[in-house]
Amino acid sequence: MVTVTDVQTERPLVVAIDGPSGSGKSSTARGVAERLGLAYLDTGAMYRAGAWLVADQNLSGPQEIAEAVCAADIEIGTDPGDFWIRIDGTDVTTAIREPRISQAVSAVATVQPVRDALIDQQRELIADAERGIVVEGRDITTVVAPDAQVRVLLVADPQARIARREAELAGAASTAEVTDQVIRRDRDDSTVAAFTEAAEGVTVIDSTHLGLAEVIDQICSLAEKPTP
Numbered sequence: 175m176v177t178v179t180d181v182q183t184e185r186p187l188v189v190a191i192d193g194p195s196g197s198g199k200s201s202t203a204r205g206v207a208e209r210l211g212l213a214y215l216d217t218g219a220m221y222r223a224g225a226w227l228v229a230d231q232n233l234s235g236p237q238e239i240a241e242a243v244c245a246a247d248i249e250i251g252t253d254p255g256d257f258w259i260r261i262d263g264t265d266v267t268t269a270i271r272e273p274r275i276s277q278a279v280s281a282v283a284t285v286q287p288v289r290d291a292l293i294d295q296q297r298e299l300i301a302d303a304e305r306g307i308v309v310e311g312r313d314i315t316t317v318v319a320p321d322a323q324v325r326v327l328l329v330a331d332p333q334a335r336i337a338r339r340e341a342e343l344a345g346a347a348s349t350a351e352v353t354d355q356v357i358r359r360d361r362d363d364s365t366v367a368a369f370t371e372a373a374e375g376v377t378v379i380d381s382t383h384l385g386l387a388e389v390i391d392q393i394c395s396l397a398e399k400p401t402p
């Protein structure tokens with residue numbers, strides 16, 4: 175396979191995508207990775223795995239949460255066509271998408287020692303991606319990989335994001351629960367990651383009235399002329 179590199183520095187291409195819940199980060203990032211032959215890293219899934227462990231062990235309070243999650247062994251797949259995640263050997267690929275985890279994850283993602291440990295691991299995974307990688311989350315363009323050649327903030331109106339999540343959950347959660355998982359979670363998450371406004375050099379894409387394919391096209395076009 176052809177290696178996608180930044181021609182000026184020969185660094186493997188890193189595409190960083192941040193944005194609020196339901197803006198389309200995961201679907202778009204997977205699509206871009208598949209089209210460009212890059213690896214894919216879902217950093218939100220790592221925080222979700224931490225939240226799964228906290229629920230499984232019935233832990234509470236920042237100290238207990240930090241001790242357990244920082245000591246845990248999180249393994250994550252980076253093939254965009256075959257996503258999986260394990261924590262301490264347990265496969266939690268499906269379990270981390272349950273509404274109870276979506277509801278609880280911000281309490282884990284706002285514990286700073288947890289963030290520090292997961293950010294270190296995310297940087298290692300990026301450094302290991304010799305073919306280049308698309309990384310999505312809340313703090314990728316600003317903290318995890320601010321030197322990424324392509325940096326995107328993907329946004330969409332709250333109504334569109336809530337409607338997308340509701341459709342995805344297909345009745346598994348009420349409108350009030352989905353609204354909490356999207357709006358309240360963004361509010362909590364934005365206390366530790368700056369994803370509500372684009373940092374300098376970050377391209378904003380509003381997906382409210384764009385189809386998934388159009389968003390993927392726009393990001394792939396940016397990748398054709400990356401920032402050095």
Ligand SMILES: Nc1ncnc2c1ncn2[C@@H]1O[C@H](COP(=O)(O)OP(=O)(O)O)[C@@H](O)[C@H]1O
Nearest residue numbers: 195196197198199200201338342381384385386
């Ligand atoms: N541009 C788009 N237009 C319409 N629906 C979209 C678009 N992008 C993503 N979706 C759908 O919205 C839902 C949430 O997308 P997802 O990629 O999980 O968002 P995020 O990772 O930002 O939370 C999914 O069901 C996905 O198929």
Ligand SMILES: Nc1ccn([C@H]2C[C@H](O)[C@@H](COP(=O)(O)OP(=O)(O)O)O2)c(=O)n1
Nearest residue numbers: 195196217218219221279283311312313363
């Ligand atoms: N880089 C990241 C990625 C996710 N998070 C937090 C914020 C979210 O509430 C959770 C789960 O992220 P995820 O991207 O799976 O969430 P949604 O797809 O938007 O529902 O993790 C974070 O703090 N930093």
